[in-house]
Amino acid sequence: MQKTFRMTKAILSTAFLAPVEYYSKIYNYDEIWIEACDNFIKQTYRNRCFIGAVNLVQNLSIPIEKGTELKTSIKDVRLSEHGNWRHQHWFAIRSTYNNTPFFEYYEDDFAPFFEKRFDFLFDLNEQLRELICSLIGIEKKINYTTEYLKREEIDGSDFREIIHPKRDYKELDKEFIANPYYQTFQDKWGFRDNLSVIDLLFNMGPESILVLKNSIKR
Numbered sequence: 481m482q483k484t485f486r487m488t489k490a491i492l493s494t495a496f497l498a499p500v501e502y503y504s505k506i507y508n509y510d511e512i513w514i515e516a517c518d519n520f521i522k523q524t525y526r527n528r529c530f531i532g533a534v535n536l537v538q539n540l541s542i543p544i545e546k547g548t549e550l551k552t553s554i555k556d557v558r559l560s561e562h563g564n565w566r567h568q569h570w571f572a573i574r575s576t577y578n579n580t581p582f583f584e585y586y587e588d589d590f591a592p593f594f595e596k597r598f599d600f601l602f603d604l605n606e607q608l609r610e611l612i613c614s615l616i617g618i619e620k621k622i623n624y625t626t627e628y629l630k631r632e633e634i635d636g637s638d639f640r641e642i643i644h645p646k647r648d649y650k651e652l653d654k655e656f657i658a659n660p661y662y663q664t665f666q667d668k669w670g671f672r673d674n675l676s677v678i679d680l681l682f683n684m685g686p687e688s689i690l691v692l693k694n695s696i697k698r
Contacts, residue, residue, distance in 0.1 A: 491513040524646075577682040
């Protein structure tokens with residue numbers, strides 16, 4: 481029997497250091513499901529994030545092994561070591577956030593994820609999500625789908641393809657509010673919205689949860 485989702489439930493794709501919009505759902509919805517049975521889709525948050533570097537919004541994209549990018553279950557997508565991406569990503573994150581109020585406080589929590597080799601994208605994403613939820617103070621059981629659900633089979637809020645780097649959240653996600661918060665380079669570049677949740681965490685620390693609480697229309 482197919483599981484259904486009420487309006488108190490939200491279903492999300494797995495995501496690498498997902499944007500603030502994504503974590504606003506995890507915090508504000510009563511029940512969260514993460515899709516574990518879809519296929520990998522290129523150019524999505526499944527294997528990329530965006531950080532607020534000194535003079536640009538920088539895209540950090542994880543390479544995956546060739547041959548696993550098409551019609552491969554997300555849980556079977558293997559990471560590639562091409563381009564020494566783990567070192568490059570951590571260097572970019574440190575360079576961007578080293579002077580933020582809380583980077584030094586959380587640095588040792590994140591560093592191991594860029595030192596240890598993970599075989600599968602899904603495992604990396606979900607372990608990072610667990611860490612981020614713990615650091616922010618989100619105490620919520622996360623459920624995983626056991627079969628792929630088509631949109632018409634879901635009784636609830638389906639954000640799997642709405643939260644997408646190529647699509648404007650202002651058009652697709654009418655309930656999300658990108659509340660401004662302190663950013664290190666804000667005086668120069670203005671507030672840059674809906675970056676990776678680590679931008680929120682490194683800039684706001686324990687107050688991140690207050691930003692998420694007020695980031696959704698009720």
